[in-house]
Amino acid sequence: MIKLIASDMDGTLLSSHLSISETNKEAVLEAQALGIEFMVATGRAYAEAKPALEEAGIKCAMITGNGAQGFDSDGNETFVISIEKKVAKEVMGTLRENNLYFELMTSKGVYAESQVKRLENFATLLANQIPHLTFKMATAMASAHLNMLPVNYIDSYNELMSDDSIEILKFISFSDHGQELLKPIGEKIEGMGPLYVTSSFPNNIEINHEDAQKGNAVRKVAEELGISLDDVMTIGDNYNDVSMLSIAGVSFAMGNAEEGVKKIAKYETDLNVNDGVGKAILRAISENL
Known part of the structure; x- marks a missing residue:
């Protein structure tokens, strides 16, 4: 059973207009209502990621900078990995x-x-x-x-x-x-x-x-929450998502994902412009993936 979902933003959770669709928003909120932890794992900085989430009314933890920085749902920094x-x-x-x-x-x-x-x-x-x-x-x-x-x-x-x-x-x-x-x-x-x-x-x-990768950060969050990677779901579209797609028990590549990324993910969902994230979340819940 899925207990933690980590989703990329650009090309994934966000539409082509860089906002979160109503369908994606409702799916995320439904997952949270069921007690499933939801977080974003993005290449964006915290201040770049926050506006779209706030506009959609989604409060969640964030992995930013491809795994270089982490924040809890209240915006408190939880870790940082820098380049010398x-x-x-x-x-x-x-x-x-x-x-x-x-x-x-x-x-x-x-x-x-x-x-x-x-x-x-x-x-x-x-x-x-x-x-x-x-x-x-x-x-x-x-x-x-x-x-x-x-x-x-x-x-x-x-x-x-x-x-x-x-x-x-x-x-x-x-x-x-x-x-x-x-x-x-x-x-x-x-x-x-x-x-x-x-x-x-x-x-x-x-x-x-080299330690700042989405996969490392998702693993760290799962361990802190006491969640097995088998119960983690990740969603992404590009090569900076590969490290988290490859470690999760359930992984979805977007329909618009790079072909090499699709080969790594276990499942494929719809395009980001067609509510692919929301559809993946609802499928995971209904099929008990």
């Missing part, structure tokens, strides 16, 4: 050498050096997710959405590297050339230290400490 500053500087140097735009997730929020680049990358993501959306429309939509998400703009990330009060949790780097360019760079970066490189969309790579 010396290693972070090497990563930053490699990304700059390859002329890649990147952002930093830290213990004090998300930082970006360019507001224009951040907007361009978010608009590209939306344009790829929503059929028939022009780039101009995507840019307007991205601008409105990003205004709701707190981000710190900074002249140079070097300031963060010299600030001992700030921990580096994750790098996220983008390229219009996709994995053809990013994959070999990611492989090089993994050799620089105890690092784990994955992706949440075809146009990015995400760099964490």
Whole structure:
């Protein structure tokens, strides 16, 4: 019997308009009413993940930054796994050498050096997710959405590297050339230290400490709750979800998931735009998976 559900957000719990549908919301609330723990496991930072959950009226624990940080349902930090500053500087140097735009997730929020680049990358993501959306429309939509998400703009990330009060949790780097360019760079970066490189969309790579993985975080939460992994259900769509899909007794890949991800999950549900998460949760409950 399922006792804990961990769901990814982008491309999974969220629709193409980056909100939680009524069907998904009702399924989550039904699971919680039955005593099933529900949490999100996302690559987003806490402040980026919280608005969509609050809007839907869902109160839950969160795994953020791909497993770099954990929070209980009241928003209290439960753990943090950071990248050593010396290693972070090497990563930053490699990304700059390859002329890649990147952002930093830290213990004090998300930082970006360019507001224009951040907007361009978010608009590209939306344009790829929503059929028939022009780039101009995507840019307007991205601008409105990003205004709701707190981000710190900074002249140079070097300031963060010299600030001992700030921990580096994750790098996220983008390229219009996709994995053809990013994959070999990611492989090089993994050799620089105890690092784990994955992706949440075809146009990015995400760099964490090797212990900061969704699977490790879900296992940690399950152990603290006294729940066997056989009674854990995970739902995701991309490669940064693989570590949690592979450890759970019940795992669902979204209908829009990458093909390699679908091969790892035990079950497949509908698309994120067709309430795939809600359908997976209701199926797990009705079939007692």
